[in-house]
Amino acid sequence: MTQAPRKSPPRVTLEDVARRAQTSTITVSRALRRPGMVSEKLRERIAKAVTELGYVPDPAASALASRRSNVIGVLIPSVTNSVFAEVLSGLYDTIAGKPFNAQLGNTRYAPETEDELIRVFLSQRPAGLVVTGIDQSPVSRALLAAADCPVVQIMELGETPTDMMVGFSHRDAARTATDHLIERGYKFPAFIGARMDPRSERRLQGFRDAIAAADIAEGDRVVTTPTPSSVTLGETLLAELLAQAPETDAILCNNDDLALGVQFAAHRRGIAIGPELGLCGFNDIEVMEAAHPSITSVRTFRREMGRLAIDMLMARIEGKDVDENVRDLGYALMPRDSTMRE
Amino acid sequence: MTQAPRKSPPRVTLEDVARRAQTSTITVSRALRRPGMVSEKLRERIAKAVTELGYVPDPAASALASRRSNVIGVLIPSVTNSVFAEVLSGLYDTIAGKPFNAQLGNTRYAPETEDELIRVFLSQRPAGLVVTGIDQSPVSRALLAAADCPVVQIMELGETPTDMMVGFSHRDAARTATDHLIERGYKFPAFIGARMDPRSERRLQGFRDAIAAADIAEGDRVVTTPTPSSVTLGETLLAELLAQAPETDAILCNNDDLALGVQFAAHRRGIAIGPELGLCGFNDIEVMEAAHPSITSVRTFRREMGRLAIDMLMARIEGKDVDENVRDLGYALMPRDSTMRE
DNA sequence: TTGTACGCGTTATCAC
DNA sequence: GTGATAACGCGTACAA
Numbered sequence A, B: 001m002t003q004a005p006r007k008s009p010p011r012v013t014l015e016d017v018a019r020r021a022q023t024s025t026i027t028v029s030r031a032l033r034r035p036g037m038v039s040e041k042l043r044e045r046i047a048k049a050v051t052e053l054g055y056v057p058d059p060a061a062s063a064l065a066s067r068r069s070n071v072i073g074v075l076i077p078s079v080t081n082s083v084f085a086e087v088l089s090g091l092y093d094t095i096a097g098k099p100f101n102a103q104l105g106n107t108r109y110a111p112e113t114e115d116e117l118i119r120v121f122l123s124q125r126p127a128g129l130v131v132t133g134i135d136q137s138p139v140s141r142a143l144l145a146a147a148d149c150p151v152v153q154i155m156e157l158g159e160t161p162t163d164m165m166v167g168f169s170h171r172d173a174a175r176t177a178t179d180h181l182i183e184r185g186y187k188f189p190a191f192i193g194a195r196m197d198p199r200s201e202r203r204l205q206g207f208r209d210a211i212a213a214a215d216i217a218e219g220d221r222v223v224t225t226p227t228p229s230s231v232t233l234g235e236t237l238l239a240e241l242l243a244q245a246p247e248t249d250a251i252l253c254n255n256d257d258l259a260l261g262v263q264f265a266a267h268r269r270g271i272a273i274g275p276e277l278g279l280c281g282f283n284d285i286e287v288m289e290a291a292h293p294s295i296t297s298v299r300t301f302r303r304e305m306g307r308l309a310i311d312m313l314m315a316r317i318e319g320k321d322v323d324e325n326v327r328d329l330g331y332a333l334m335p336r337d338s339t340m341r342e
Numbered sequence C: 001t002t003g004t005a006c007g008c009g010t011t012a013t014c015a016c
Numbered sequence D: 001g002t003g004a005t006a007a008c009g010c011g012t013a014c015a016a
Helices: A014-021 A025-033 A040-053 A059-066 A082-095 A111-122 A138-146 A170-183 A198-213 A231-244 A256-269 A302-317 B014-021 B025-033 B040-053 B059-066 B082-095 B111-123 B138-146 B170-183 B198-213 B231-244 B256-269 B302-317
Strands: A071-076 A101-106 A128-132 A151-156 A164-168 A189-193 A222-224 A250-253 A278-280 A297-299 A326-328 A332-334 B071-076 B101-106 B128-132 B151-156 B164-168 B189-193 B222-224 B250-253 B278-280 B297-299 B326-328 B332-334
Touching: A014 A025, A014 A040, A025 A040, A059 B059, A071 A082, A071 A111, A082 A101, A082 A302, A082 B082, A082 B101, A101 A111, A101 B082, A101 B101, A111 A128, A111 A138, A128 A138, A128 A302, A151 A198, A151 A302, A164 A170, A164 A302, A170 A189, A170 A198, A170 A250, A170 A278, A170 A297, A170 A332, A189 A198, A189 A231, A189 A256, A198 A222, A222 A231, A231 A250, A231 A256, A250 A256, A256 A278, B014 B025, B014 B040, B025 B040, B071 B082, B071 B111, B082 B101, B082 B302, B101 B111, B111 B128, B111 B138, B128 B138, B128 B302, B151 B198, B151 B302, B164 B170, B164 B302, B170 B189, B170 B198, B170 B250, B170 B278, B170 B297, B170 B332, B189 B198, B189 B231, B189 B256, B198 B222, B222 B231, B231 B250, B231 B256, B250 B256, B256 B278
Parallel strands: A071 A101, A071 A128, A128 A151, A151 A164, A164 A326, A189 A222, A189 A250, A250 A278, B071 B101, B071 B128, B128 B151, B151 B164, B164 B326, B189 B222, B189 B250, B250 B278
Antiparallel strands: A297 A332, B297 B332
16 A cells, blocks of 8 residues: 555554563463463553553454454445345444454445455455355355355355355245235235345245235236336336236335335325235335335344344354354234225 | 364465566565556566466555555444445445455444544554544544544534545534525424434534524424434424424424424324425435425435545545545535425 | 464565 | 565464
């Protein structure tokens, strides 16, 4: 890196601390990392010297010598999507206070970017890696398989974990939601989806599972787009859907933003959400409950995913044998007014 | 760090590359960092060797030797707040492809956490630092002042930048919004605010500036809470407000979440947003435009803040003299249906 | 339990 | 333009 034009105070090193505590650097190093290996007396002297001198370990030197950094790499496809933001929140809360640093990588849904980011992270000899989803490219897959650190795949579940997994079945969740629509008496359920990433595709699968099981024809009641999701897009997709499939009497959205947009648009069109048009979102972000009418959604446990991902990494880093390599967090249907027919 | 139980491939080093290119390590290092200093021929041989061997630099070794890491520390008070998420988005987009890594720190609105995180970041000899707001604790202030890297404060403006700043005046923005309510003919404007952080306090100031200038008494029309903001909270605060100040005919919310909650709650109560109750949010997140009725808000330029923060850091890191140490991004009132009286 | 010697992979410094 | 040498600050391996 190029230099920056500011001051440069001399650094306090292990050696300074050792001199002050009248011992050797390696003992100080041990006292800091594994206090149990150092005698009580020495430990105290060292602790005193550390605070007096204001010693702060140099992570670069540590990483170089130990061939292992304190970085936990986290790859997510979008920073703005509130779903991932909540995963991050749980993740950061859990990592706080621990001697590790989360380093965020934004893949922007691009496999090449993901490959590259994984390379960058691995060059740091990370303590652990968290990656989103189970659809890594062959390149990424190979890199992760060869990684000499624990890896957690989050958000979904799959047959062949690279290492560990924590998530839930998007397909089952969407099927449950669709079953709910059918049970509530809607005859022509539709599916609209934005940003059709692998998880959304599996939700669509779940939708199809459900209507097939109920002997309902799909007709033209599936509208999807690769465009990133937004509330506004909900209105657009609703218009498309009603144009091509006017019989539609219920909609499963691949996420809550769309559902909110559909609701606003329905109000504009004078369509009564619930009685005339059933509406179900996905993820159950906070606004679903607060909306008027409140909107049915499938709750997913996003903060828990972040928390568990770190817990699993920590367990492995500490050498514990994790018996459950794959954790299914499930989901919960939250029926609300938007799927009440009267 | 403790070891992790996985494989451990031998690392390709500068020396390997140098041997293959029949030159010295330092020349390879130079060829990679300042190609201009190495002859064309050698540069090609080296490039070839690098790709053939799949050499990836070790950031830890680099940081140790150069006393400068490629880390850009970013401190924000909340990961889930979509406002900061968008700042991050601009920031990550801008940093992508550059030889720097953003490292995120979540202060959770706690000054002690911020102090601690700044210490942690500084121990990494970061290439630059991005911190939120201008209300750092004395400790943080001192740490930042002594930091030997460029620092950008984002989100607001202030008289005494630690180093650089990019933001806007929350006070002016809120005043503009309140003026708008008054101009539209609302006689009893109110303010509701959640999570009253320093920026929200300044918005409240702006609100008070405006009503004072219009000779309007504040009455009991200010309701605030330290509780984190949410859509649901908008409903709660509306109830409180109307209970203690029934004359209220317009509301400035300290953010868009609250505004949305107020709108839903108003629908429930049969209050017509616009004609009966003026409503204005803050930040102008996407849903404001899509809502029905659409909600007036003050647009702020969050992605731009993230982008500019990195741009300013880069300029300084590259040794350019940044003439504008403080950048005012302004704001834009977006009048919509929620402040239409008829 | 404590210490010695060395190496981690890179860059700064100074010579050629 | 290129190279030898010596750090950078810490942890591993081994010895005491």
